[in-house]
Amino acid sequence: MADGARDEVTYSDRTRWQAFAIAVAVASLTILDLSKVNVGIPAIEQALGAGPTEVQLIVAGYVLAFGVVLVPAGRWGDLNSRRRMFLAGLVVFLLASLFCAIAPSVEVLIASRILQGISxxxxxxxVLGLTQQLFQGPARGRAFGIFGAVIGLSTAFGPTLGGLFVSLGSDDVGWRLIFWMNVPLVLLLFPFAYKLLPRTQPASDGPADLDLVGTALLGAGVLALMLPFVLTTGSPDDNPARWWFLSVFVAIAALFIAWERRYLAAGRTAIVDFTLFRIHSYRNATVLAMAYFAAMPATFLTLTLFLQLGLDLPAVYAGMVTIPFALASAVTSFYSGKVVDRYGRLVVVVGLVGVLVGLGGAVASALLLPPIAVPWAMAVAMLVAGAGGGAVIAPNQTLALAEVPVTSGGVAGSIGQVGQRVGTAVGLAAAVSAFYATVYREEGMFSQLVVYQDAYRNAGGVIVLFVSIAFIVAVVDLRARRAGRVPDRV
Known part of the structure; x- marks a missing residue:
């Protein structure tokens, strides 16, 4: 019996869920480091003298490196061993977190954050490839429901956790605790990952080779696409020349497509399986996720900036405003993972309506209510948004991979994650630049509260636009499914 087959037989239900729990716990750490740093930005600015460009690199540099590495890492895991790649990533994450925690300067912190993004x-x-490997059918929907709940909790609890650490230490110690937290957690998780993750996996279709030229072109293309957005801060000092990187991206993309076609014609396996985009469910879900993730990280960053800078709310209390989002999204994510097999894309459409209502309520609260009532009203609005958001991520992920072969699970998940990271970079750039451009324009003309109300309103408008795009994609996809052009079941 082949190793892969033997592994499928002996891998019990209990062990599958234990392995899945370890994988999802590690995924939550990577998402926490995207969101919990946001609330520590004012302390980092003060401790290390970071300006707008450095702040953007600290936040979006992580996203940039994350996006560049995803597809080749997914392909390597599919071809060789997801377990070995997972363990290597854990070691790099541990070292990067340690370097962030002891960073003596903003330059070292930025470099360490980029290394963290790589890990x-x-x-x-x-994580995505292992989940698809471990579960099939309705069990996979439940697994992705739990995955979505954990990711939602991590995204929304991140600011609260970051604010707590900032408040526990002095100006130069509190923000460092945000990174120190990762060290014991990784040391705890590593031996369990080593023991529980499957040592074998189904053999990949086609030749087991890694397209090094295609990998380099893809990485350079993603870098050229994301970099101008990462360098956008809303400051008057932003260099317009950064947008020339987009022309570089177009040139690299053309080279990449030509190379991949030639590579495939030679009978070899390309780094990106373009046939995946012929799968309607996968393509639609990937576009939807890109628009949605353009909105959500920017939502939490601009919310905490408004509460801290506009209302002078301490970091820990600013972070607590997102707790209702986390709790609501966890509940609805768990249950939506159970019902997506029955209701399909409709679950996502309803969820996006809730997100739009909640985010609109948060902006209205900031503009219309007295300052003392704003945090409470925004918490209620975030509860509504979280209830909707939990019905978006997990079902959409399940629908995205429903028709994807298990042997392509890692690379398919990676391409989707690249879309999410590109969306995050674009969303952060658009919302943060709208926020700070308003501050630079109005500072000194109006009171502090009015300046930051206007800044949050403008950023909120950008965020709502991205969620609206996701909603339109979801409705179009739902119609296609009901017309029978796309399967509407997992």
Missing amino acids: AGLLMPQ
């Missing part, structure tokens, strides 16, 4: 890019596609 997250190594880890996340293995």
